[in-house]
Amino acid sequence: MKVHNFFAGPAILPQEVLVEASSSALRYQNGLSLMEMSHRSKPIADVFEEAESLIAELLGIGDEHKVLFLTGGASSQFYMIPMNILGADQTAGYIDTGTWSTKAIKEAKLFGKVEVLASSKDKNFTYIPKDYLIPDHLRYLHITSNNTIVGTQMSKFDKVNVPLVCDMSSDIFSRAFDASQFDVIYAGAQKNLGPSGVTLAIVKKDVVGKMERDIPTMLNYETHIKKDSMFNTPPTFPVYVCLLTLRWLKANGGVAGMEKRNQAKADLLYGEIDRNPLFYGTTAVEDRSKMNVCFLLNDDQHNDAFLAMATEANCVGIKGHRSVGGFRASTYNAMDINSVQVLVDVMKRFEEKYG
């Protein structure tokens, strides 16, 4: 029976991708497992080249940016970005929208000055701050496009007066956007792109190589740009699985196709949360995430009963993050709307029983 995977990350991957990855794990092209092959071999070089060019194609990225496959997770980008592009006497602006941006702020302070321009901490990060001023002197403005834990998302990226840096870990490739105004876009792969173990960074080439500080070779974007992500042994198998996901994405309408798909799933699930008198959404309606849908029961004594009912319907991973409680259903690109319908049906049955 099909399992409906609502986990926040590592998360659902398209079934076709898993099937092909399994086969390549055993035998790839020349008879070796893909995992056994040298990163200097032609087949692996081809994997990296195609993955890089598909990312550029799907996001509409031109020559001014470089696509990098790194390690260390999005968490390592929290320090790698200021280390590479924020001078000790320069100031970066940060918007504090939850756990991840709070961590990014902490790391940036190790390298330069930080101004937190806005925060939604006053309401447990349940909304996206708006209408803040962005001083012209900022080296960059750091934003988090989708807040995986609390379930808020920036509905769009406004044009701003300074370069943007964005943590897109949990919504990259989920919608169309203009990448040109970003100095750095980064994402751990394990939410919406592939398995854990690889981190995507899209870096504007002309922003690197300008720091006075000494940067360790492995932490220097320049190293990885020059060596096409092959300075040392990269995570070959995770990048390969990303490539399979990217091919799947393209075959399913690219980011525009995903945007439609994700909108339909969000409409269905939030529609039920708003309709069903037993449940309520936890975030400001206009800032609701289309990737991580957080909701609570009015009567939280029934939490376990609802979880049990969902589990019985093979819906897994809907327990909310410990900082929010209740439930969180992650509906990343690879999730089919039929799986969301299964969860909605559980909510309706739950209403019949407990309403």
Ligand SMILES: *Cc1c(COP(=O)(O)O)cnc(C)c1O
């Ligand atoms: C999961 C996540 C992170 C942390 O990613 P790691 O790859 O585990 O370091 C950072 N930011 C956001 C928005 C996330 O969802």
